[in-house]
Amino acid sequence: MRKIRKFSAPEPSMRRLPAYLHVLTRLLRENRLYVSCTFISNELYLDPTQVRKDLALTGIVGKPRVGYSVQELIDKIKAFLGWDVQRDAILVGVGNLGTALLGYQRFRLYGLNIVAAFDKDPRRIGKTIFGVDVLPVEKMPNLALRKKIDIGIITVGEDAAQEVADLMVQGFIKGIWNFAPKALIVPDNVIVENAQLSVSLGVLTSKMKLSETEKDTV
Amino acid sequence: MRKIRKFSAPEPSMRRLPAYLHVLTRLLRENRLYVSCTFISNELYLDPTQVRKDLALTGIVGKPRVGYSVQELIDKIKAFLGWDVQRDAILVGVGNLGTALLGYQRFRLYGLNIVAAFDKDPRRIGKTIFGVDVLPVEKMPNLALRKKIDIGIITVGEDAAQEVADLMVQGFIKGIWNFAPKALIVPDNVIVENAQLSVSLGVLTSKMKLSETEKDTV
Numbered sequence: 497m498r499k500i501r502k503f504s505a506p507e508p509s510m511r512r513l514p515a516y517l518h519v520l521t522r523l524l525r526e527n528r529l530y531v532s533c534t535f536i537s538n539e540l541y542l543d544p545t546q547v548r549k550d551l552a553l554t555g556i557v558g559k560p561r562v563g564y565s566v567q568e569l570i571d572k573i574k575a576f577l578g579w580d581v582q583r584d585a586i587l588v589g590v591g592n593l594g595t596a597l598l599g600y601q602r603f604r605l606y607g608l609n610i611v612a613a614f615d616k617d618p619r620r621i622g623k624t625i626f627g628v629d630v631l632p633v634e635k636m637p638n639l640a641l642r643k644k645i646d647i648g649i650i651t652v653g654e655d656a657a658q659e660v661a662d663l664m665v666q667g668f669i670k671g672i673w674n675f676a677p678k679a680l681i682v683p684d685n686v687i688v689e690n691a692q693l694s695v696s697l698g699v700l701t702s703k704m705k706l707s708e709t710e711k712d713t714v
Numbered sequence: 715m716r717k718i719r720k721f722s723a724p725e726p727s728m729r730r731l732p733a734y735l736h737v738l739t740r741l742l743r744e745n746r747l748y749v750s751c752t753f754i755s756n757e758l759y760l761d762p763t764q765v766r767k768d769l770a771l772t773g774i775v776g777k778p779r780v781g782y783s784v785q786e787l788i789d790k791i792k793a794f795l796g797w798d799v800q801r802d803a804i805l806v807g808v809g810n811l812g813t814a815l816l817g818y819q820r821f822r823l824y825g826l827n828i829v830a831a832f833d834k835d836p837r838r839i840g841k842t843i844f845g846v847d848v849l850p851v852e853k854m855p856n857l858a859l860r861k862k863i864d865i866g867i868i869t870v871g872e873d874a875a876q877e878v879a880d881l882m883v884q885g886f887i888k889g890i891w892n893f894a895p896k897a898l899i900v901p902d903n904v905i906v907e908n909a910q911l912s913v914s915l916g917v918l919t920s921k922m923k924l925s926e927t928e929k930d931t932v
Contacts, residue, residue, distance in 0.1 A: 503920075503921055503924045503925070504924060505920065505924065507726075507917060508725075508726065510916055510917045510920045510921075511913050511916070511917060513916055513920075514895075514910065514912040514913050514916045515897055515908070515913075517912075518872075518895050518896060518897060519897065539897055540897050541897075576920060576923070577916045577919055577920050577923070578919035578920060578922055578923035579916070579919060583919065583922075592813065592814040592817040592818065593814045593818070595810065595814065596810040596811045596813065596814035597911075599810040600810065600811070600911065602895065602911075602912070603911075603915075606912055606915055606916070606919070607919070608915060608919075646922070647918070647919075647922075654736075670922060671918050671919070671921070671922045673914070673915065673918050677732075677736055677820065678736060679733055679736060679737065679757055679758050679759075685925075687918060687921045687922055687925060689914055689915075689917050689918035689921070690733070690914075691911070691914040691915075692732065693815075693818065693820075693821075693909070694732040694735075694820070694824055695729050695732050695733075696891070696907055696908075696909040697821075697824055697826060697891065697907075697909075698728055698729070698731055698732045698795045698797070698824070699725060699728045699729060699907050700865070700889050700891050700905060700907035701795055701796035701797060701801065701824070701825070701826075701865075701889070702721075702723065702728045702731075702794060702795050702796060703721055703728075703889070703905045703907070704796055704801075704864070704865075704888060704889045704905055705794070705795070705796035706721050706722060706723065707721070707903075707905060
């Protein structure tokens with residue numbers, strides 16, 4: 497049996513934190529200094545107790561009757577998410593999705609800095625896409641090692657995904673962001689986050705199906 | 715306080731089901747007829763008890779000492795996810811990400827059929843991208859209504875997202891797949907699934923941060 501890695505914070509909480517940041521960033525633009533748990537939970541249709549627990553993970557302490565400092569809460573959430581430092585990343589697979597990710601401006605807000613892209617298709621190699629050079633995939637482990645790359649993004653097809661993950665492991669990449677529909681096998685010290693579109697689509701269509709057959713409860 | 719919609723199945727289970735499908739589809743190609751819970755859990759680094767509970771949601775019954783029929787399990791999971799029927803969808807926002815989604819071939823495997831795309835940029839309107847016509851966004855509600863569109867995909871920026879969601883509600887769209895970094899406000903009968911890249915990236919970087927400071931537990 498393989499080891500199942502456990503983390504001290506629950507994943508559903510991690511998944512809610514970026515949404516809190518969206519609300520808080522808006523409040524900051526509106527010059528709001530303080531915010532309550534109830535306000536955030538109302539904005540996001542969440543249970544206030546849940547929001548309070550999630551925010552407690554970041555170590556923030558609210559003031560009675562005033563709430564949380566908006567700026568401090570933003571800083572604490574960013575620190576918890578690891579978005580307070582810049583992490584260098586490489587991307588493998590410059591198809592439609594890979595190209596879209598290279599052009600996604602918001603990644604800089606999250607500390608993600610894609611420094612190089614890789615592909616095995618000679619027609620793609622040598623191009624510069626959104627300012628990022630596309631190199632031959634076999635050069636990846638060395639570059640990753642040399643530039644101390646933290647994160648590897650996989651946007652190749654299902655069949656090539658494991659091979660690409662193996663090269664990332666060779667390059668001592670610590671975290672793999674996997675968009676390929678494939679369960680990757682990696683050593684215990686490498687973290688894989690699966691970002692397959694099918695997962696999120698499945699949640700949407702499951703809920704649609706359930707709501708077609710069930711009644712609401714509050 | 716807003717109503718919080720509850721569903722009879724837990725969302726983390728919904729999120730795992732597509733990964734089971736990936737494993738099962740491979741087994742089917744290898745002509746395997748039966749599979750055990752333990753096999754699936756080993757493949758995906760999951761707890762077998764959790765896998766058994768997830769699969770029970772689909773209504774499947776395993777055979778003692780033989781396990782589940784691979785084909786039957788695929789069919790039951792697809793039915794649970796609502797992927798056994800075709801759902802027509804429209805997409806609004808034909809930027810990099812929108813274009814990538816229009817070109818994503820695998821959606822057909824999940825029953826998702828994007829029939830039209832919309833934008834407000836005159837330079838994009840009138841184009842055909844991966845066989846899908848790009849129309850002016852103001853035509854969307856009528857087309858959605860007329861063609862009984864189930865799903866609306868939002869790939870516009872943060873500032874336009876709520877306006878687009880409002881148009882989708884006008885067009886009686888039942889499910890919104892939202893890629894914009896914005897918490898949408900919609901009526902209770904409309905289901906929103908947020909597929910922001912930031913959520914999945916946040917899980918990866920949180921875990922990397924935690925693993926830099928914590929010890930493993932099994």
